[in-house]
Amino acid sequence: MTQSEYLTVRGTQCPYCHSQDVEGSEVDINEGGATQEIGCNTCNAEWIDTYTLTGYMEV
Numbered sequence: 068m069t070q071s072e073y074l075t076v077r078g079t080q081c082p083y084c085h086s087q088d089v090e091g092s093e094v095d096i097n098e099g100g101a102t103q104e105i106g107c108n109t110c111n112a113e114w115i116d117t118y119t120l121t122g123y124m125e126v
């Protein structure tokens with residue numbers, strides 16, 4: 068799966084085997100973004116999702 072395909076499915080599928088049985092660990096917040104380790108329960112692949120800060124909301 069390409070990066071843009073991964074974004075199209077909104078990170079809900081394994082980029083290697085396309086399984087939806089994926090599990091994320093805790094989110095690591097850093098300056099301007101965040102990362103999260105993800106694992107696939109079907110093929111046992113591991114990867115890191117990357118997030119970018121897009122703004123802030125008033126509460």
Ligand SMILES: [Zn+2]
Binds near residue numbers: 081083084085111112
């Ligand atoms: Zn997989």
